[in-house]
Amino acid sequence: SQSHKWTVYVRGATNEDLGAVIKHVVFQLHPSFNNPTRIVEAPPFELSECGWGEFEIGIGIFFHSDVCDKHLDLYHMLKLYPEDESGPQSTKKPVVMESYNEIVFPDPSECFFARVQNHPAVVVPRMPAGFSLPVLAPVENTNEKGRGDTKDHPLSQWFLNFSEADELLKLASARQQVQAHIVKLRRELSVIDGMPQPLKPASSYECT
Numbered sequence: 001s002q003s004h005k006w007t008v009y010v011r012g013a014t015n016e017d018l019g020a021v022i023k024h025v026v027f028q029l030h031p032s033f034n035n036p037t038r039i040v041e042a043p044p045f046e047l048s049e050c051g052w053g054e055f056e057i058g059i060g061i062f063f064h065s066d067v068c069d070k071h072l073d074l075y076h077m078l079k080l081y082p083e084d085e086s087g088p089q090s091t092k093k094p095v096v097m098e099s100y101n102e103i104v105f106p107d108p109s110e111c112f113f114a115r116v117q118n119h120p121a122v123v124v125p126r127m128p129a130g131f132s133l134p135v136l137a138p139v140e141n142t143n144e145k146g147r148g149d150t151k152d153h154p155l156s157q158w159f160l161n162f163s164e165a166d167e168l169l170k171l172a173s174a175r176q177q178v179q180a181h182i183v184k185l186r187r188e189l190s191v192i193d194g195m196p197q198p199l200k201p202a203s204s205y206e207c208t
Contacts, residue, residue: 002050004080008057009046013100019043020119021067028058054078066112068105 010025012018025045029036030053038047054077061072079097105112 003052005048005050006078006080007046007048008059008076008078009044010059010061011044011046017043017119018045020115021063023062023064025062026058026060028060030055052080054080064112066109072103074101 008027010018010022019042022043022045024039024041027038027040027047029038029049030051033049033051040047057076057078059074059076061074063071076099077097079095082095108116
């Protein structure tokens with residue numbers, strides 16, 4: 001019954017420490033686990049267990065009091081087996097199932113904003129033309145690894161790479177496709193409007 005070792009985690013898109021924003025994370029496991037409600041109160045926010053079955057994990061993200069009063073509930077499917085099961089299964093390459101969520105905090109408090117600005121983060125080196133990211137304030141001892149930093153995580157080589165630049169490029173490309181589709185539909189509508197409308201069939205009456 002302990003065929004697989006798995007890890008569920010909440011991490012930054014570029015592996016930065018999320019301790020400046022998140023206070024603690026609650027992982028809700030399957031009821032068959034001992035103490036299925038697990039609370040991780042310090043970064044890195046992750047949990048490792050062993051088992052044999054796949055199930056949906058509830059993830060409750062609780063923020064610091066100056067960030068947000070409400071918490072965020074997410075749900076993530078634990079995947080132990082690869083989608084393509086043809087051929088022998090490799091035990092060297094883990095099955096990775098990640099999802100990307102972007103959280104926006106409107107009107108942040110000055111204390112929270114200053115803490116995030118002075119927090120170590122990974123600067124995206126490439127940006128599409130016309131886009132720019134705010135310059136972060138200099139941070140002392142940036143070479144010193146924080147407790148919540150996941151750059152040296154043992155599974156980091158399997159993490160999916162999220163880039164804000166890539167996301168902006170995808171959005172720009174999607175916008176162009178939508179605009180092109182709108183232009184095409186408008187042309188088709190103009191052609192239809194210019195065509196003569198079919199005559200309605202005349203009503204027939206029987207005379208006796």
